[in-house]
Amino acid sequence: MSTTSAEPSNEDPESDGFALSWTMSRVVRDGEDLRKESWHFDLTEFKGAYSLPFLLALKTVLVDRRNRVSIPSIHREFGELKTLLRRCNQVGSTTTEVPHINQAFLRSLEKIKDSLTKDGLRTLKRYFQHYRSNDAIFAQDLRPEEFPLRRSVLGARGEVIKRVLSQALS
Numbered sequence: 001m002s003t004t005s006a007e008p009s010n011e012d013p014e015s016d017g018f019a020l021s022w023t024m025s026r027v028v029r030d031g032e033d034l035r036k037e038s039w040h041f042d043l044t045e046f047k048g049a050y051s052l053p054f055l056l057a058l059k060t061v062l063v064d065r066r067n068r069v070s071i072p073s074i075h076r077e078f079g080e081l082k083t084l085l086r087r088c089n090q091v092g093s094t095t096t097e098v099p100h101i102n103q104a105f106l107r108s109l110e111k112i113k114d115s116l117t118k119d120g121l122r123t124l125k126r127y128f129q130h131y132r133s134n135d136a137i138f139a140q141d142l143r144p145e146e147f148p149l150r151r152s153v154l155g156a157r158g159e160v161i162k163r164v165l166s167q168a169l170s
Helices: 052-067 071-090 103-115 118-131 155-169
Strands: 002-008 021-030 033-042
Touching: 021 052, 021 071, 033 071, 052 071, 071 103, 071 118, 103 118
Parallel strands: none
Antiparallel strands: 002 021, 021 033
């Protein structure tokens, strides 16, 4: 049994009252013992590179996901999305503040997809499939097939064989 919560943490005085840093916690009961587990989330590094409505909408989606997905899974997805956002910003493919994920952002991802993880790209596409109607996060003219993915040189069948062999030999 567990209960979850999300709380702003150390609000930045320059954030105009919007906390882009928060902690999600859950209290877990293990028999007679109670313990609190916490995970920290922080989007403040993206202020200026991405629009405030985009960052707040992403935060809202992440917080709301705790009702359907475990907090450690949300934290893992957050790390993958954060890496994508950081890498796109680092390569300088955008010179202005990104209002939301749009065609230009996806073109930038396409250029650097080999330096990103397969899981990160899949997570972004999965978020699009779940939250495509959220205008603050995704442009309305995007289609699922436009999201870049890294394909294995082995193919789907080769990946299955690789997984089976690695498990059998370990």
